[in-house]
Amino acid sequence: xxxxxxxxLKSYPVGEPTAANFEIKDAPIxxxxxxxxxxxxxxLSLDPYMRGRMSERKGYADNVKPGxxxxxxxxxxxxxxxxxxxxxGDYVADYAGWQSYSLSNGMxxxxxxxxxxxxxxxxxVLGMPGMTAWYGLNKIGRPKAGETVVVSAASxxxxxxxxxxxxxxxxxxxxxxGGKDKCDYVTGELGFDACVDYKAEGKNLFxxxxxxxxxxxxxxxxxxxxxxxxAVIGQMNDFGRIPLCGMxxxxxxxxxxxxxxxxxxxxxxxxxxxxxxxxxxARMGEFIAEVGPAVQGGKxxxxxxxxxGIDKAPEAFMGLLKGKNFGKLLVQVADDxxxx
Amino acid sequence: xxxxxxxxLKSYPVGEPTAANFEIKDAPIxxxxxxxxxxxxxxLSLDPYMRGRMSERKGYADNVKPGxxxxxxxxxxxxxxxxxxxxxGDYVADYAGWQSYSLSNGMxxxxxxxxxxxxxxxxxVLGMPGMTAWYGLNKIGRPKAGETVVVSAASxxxxxxxxxxxxxxxxxxxxxxGGKDKCDYVTGELGFDACVDYKAEGKNLFxxxxxxxxxxxxxxxxxxxxxxxxAVIGQMNDFGRIPLCGMxxxxxxxxxxxxxxxxxxxxxxxxxxxxxxxxxxARMGEFIAEVGPAVQGGKxxxxxxxxxGIDKAPEAFMGLLKGKNFGKLLVQVADDxxxx
Numbered sequence: 001x002x003x004x005x006x007x008x009l010k011s012y013p014v015g016e017p018t019a020a021n022f023e024i025k026d027a028p029i030x031x032x033x034x035x036x037x038x039x040x041x042x043x044l045s046l047d048p049y050m051r052g053r054m055s056e057r058k059g060y061a062d063n064v065k066p067g068x069x070x071x072x073x074x075x076x077x078x079x080x081x082x083x084x085x086x087x088x089g090d091y092v093a094d095y096a097g098w099q100s101y102s103l104s105n106g107m108x109x110x111x112x113x114x115x116x117x118x119x120x121x122x123x124x125v126l127g128m129p130g131m132t133a134w135y136g137l138n139k140i141g142r143p144k145a146g147e148t149v150v151v152s153a154a155s156x157x158x159x160x161x162x163x164x165x166x167x168x169x170x171x172x173x174x175x176x177x178g179g180k181d182k183c184d185y186v187t188g189e190l191g192f193d194a195c196v197d198y199k200a201e202g203k204n205l206f207x208x209x210x211x212x213x214x215x216x217x218x219x220x221x222x223x224x225x226x227x228x229x230x231a232v233i234g235q236m237n238d239f240g241r242i243p244l245c246g247m248x249x250x251x252x253x254x255x256x257x258x259x260x261x262x263x264x265x266x267x268x269x270x271x272x273x274x275x276x277x278x279x280x281x282a283r284m285g286e287f288i289a290e291v292g293p294a295v296q297g298g299k300x301x302x303x304x305x306x307x308x309g310i311d312k313a314p315e316a317f318m319g320l321l322k323g324k325n326f327g328k329l330l331v332q333v334a335d336d337x338x339x340x
Numbered sequence: 341x342x343x344x345x346x347x348x349l350k351s352y353p354v355g356e357p358t359a360a361n362f363e364i365k366d367a368p369i370x371x372x373x374x375x376x377x378x379x380x381x382x383x384l385s386l387d388p389y390m391r392g393r394m395s396e397r398k399g400y401a402d403n404v405k406p407g408x409x410x411x412x413x414x415x416x417x418x419x420x421x422x423x424x425x426x427x428x429g430d431y432v433a434d435y436a437g438w439q440s441y442s443l444s445n446g447m448x449x450x451x452x453x454x455x456x457x458x459x460x461x462x463x464x465v466l467g468m469p470g471m472t473a474w475y476g477l478n479k480i481g482r483p484k485a486g487e488t489v490v491v492s493a494a495s496x497x498x499x500x501x502x503x504x505x506x507x508x509x510x511x512x513x514x515x516x517x518g519g520k521d522k523c524d525y526v527t528g529e530l531g532f533d534a535c536v537d538y539k540a541e542g543k544n545l546f547x548x549x550x551x552x553x554x555x556x557x558x559x560x561x562x563x564x565x566x567x568x569x570x571a572v573i574g575q576m577n578d579f580g581r582i583p584l585c586g587m588x589x590x591x592x593x594x595x596x597x598x599x600x601x602x603x604x605x606x607x608x609x610x611x612x613x614x615x616x617x618x619x620x621x622a623r624m625g626e627f628i629a630e631v632g633p634a635v636q637g638g639k640x641x642x643x644x645x646x647x648x649g650i651d652k653a654p655e656a657f658m659g660l661l662k663g664k665n666f667g668k669l670l671v672q673v674a675d676d677x678x679x680x
């Protein structure tokens with residue numbers, strides 16, 4: 001008999017999450033009430049921000065409490081509908097969490113057309129990560145042709161789109177990524193102008209970035225923090241912009257390290273703007289209208305790293321925080337009928 | 341016989357400047373060539389940014405080299421003119437440096453009308469410091485009525501104007517200053533809603549700021565850096581703005597201390613924007629049109645700390661970096677004929 005398989009938070013991690021922080025359990029598949037839909041999860045997105053929710057520390061959104069299902073963006077198919085706006089068989093993007101079935105009243109649920117783009121892209125290049133790249137680069141960074149844009153975690157779901165959008169805007173795109181395979185992908189497949197392998201460079205990181213950015217750095221799209229931030233900030237040009245999107249190097253930190261001294265921000269008149277894309281979801285239509293055609297036309301490429309089966313989600317998530325994935329990390333919870 | 345008395349940089353300071361870093365010397369009074377004016381300095385402005393110029397470290401403007409006259413904004417009277425735009429007796433604001441006479445070709449020299457405002461205000465509330473306050477608060481901070489604005493170095497030339505402009509914009513204005521006299525002045529004379537004495541509070545600084553800002557902090561106008569920055573940033577509201585104007589606590593530092601961790605900037609979606617007012621001097625007219633009437637109408641008050649005689653400039657400047665002045669620090673180099 002089918003059940004609703006769920007991954008719930010068992011306890012708050014201290015430092016890196018371990019398997020013991022999660023519990024996999026089976027619940028009955030719920031019945032939709034009037035106005036509700038029941039959807040079956042096909043794709044489940046794993047993203048670094050989830051680490052922040054596994055915490056008692058106040059964050060920018062509600063935390064997950066022990067006993068609750070882990071949060072996640074999802075692509076699902078409606079299996080029962082008591083809501084006139086949705087029909088059985090509809091594909092939808094929702095925020096259903098780490099579970100194989102979910103109920104919703106339809107609020108915030110977005111219908112997907114599988115003929116337009118593969119369903120999974122609603123969680124990657126045409127979903128939250130892609131919109132994060134678009135918003136941060138274009139609305140905060142405001143690239144001008146001829147400028148140099150650096151992005152950390154460059155092979156990831158956000159970084160890969162940042163660099164490709166920067167290239168389309170006429171900028172030099174320089175990635176920072178860990179390992180030769182990722183860097184080869186960033187310059188080869190994605191077409192960045194250069195990529196710095198921070199693992200290989202080690203203490204040479206500053207010099208390697210300088211060599212890759214002979215005209216300095218105008219925009220740094222920040223995903224990681226730590227040593228990479230320190231190496232980049234010293235090479236920013238006057239009036240540079242830093243869209244601050246993530247601090248993945250610190251998400252498992254039990255004590256937050258100090259940041260760079262602010263004198264550089266002053267002397268160089270830098271802009272730093274922290275942002276969370278969900279504050280700007282009202283602009284999703286604008287984003288899809290701008291970036292959708294470039295994806296469909298092959299001008300923006302993307303890569304997915306697919307893990308099969310919801311039971312694998314905790315392990316995949318732990319790997320994500322260590323940079324083990326290569327491309328947008330997705331869990332395939334059920335077969336995707338639209339995928340050949 | 342009259343001479344051109346000058347203060348030149350003798351050597352770069354290491355840490356705090358000392359008298360040995362300056363040399364006072366007499367040069368002949370120069371003769372203007374065609375197109376030039378000779379002006380006699382009346383008022384000389386001493387400002388924290390000058391410490392940054394006494395350095396080999398790359399800064400945002402040309403450094404002063406040993407043997408060169410120290411830089412400063414000045415108010416002078418034209419004593420000889422071979423430039424058709426200026427006449428003997430004109431009062432002008434210029435950037436003539438620490439000397440009692442100066443030549444100029446008229447570029448960037450602004451005529452002053454002593455009937456409109458006291459001449460010295462061209463170096464304080466209606467000059468560079470006032471415009472710094474106006475630009476940073478209004479163009480970066482963008483205050484909305486009901487918000488809370490915190491400013492450090494609140495009794496100083498910039499901070500005093502920030503808080504008064506914030507009040508005029510309908511905000512709660514909270515100052516941070518060192519010592520009871522300064523705090524009394526900030527809340528009494530200047531009309532701030534509250535002022536935190538960082539010297540008296542010591543390790544209690546965080547709690548004292550919290551008590552003064554019961555609704556959190558929306559704008560932090562940053563002049564000082566260090567412990568005060570760390571105490572404030574933890575209490576910023578979501579979507580707060582930080583115009584970054586100065587780091588006076590670090591100007592004498594031989595090694596730059598670390599800054600706050602950036603996770604707070606991200607989680608709270610803060611904006612930090614470093615700025616230097618001279619980048620925006622094209623807007624001086626806009627500033628004077630907006631703020632001039634408020635000064636003339638007594639809605640914006642100011643205080644000057646006047647030191648008499650150019651020979652006292654080095655000592656006064658060293659005191660400025662320790663917060664010894666109270667009000668805009670000015671050196672009166674010659675009698676001001678317009679002052680009763």
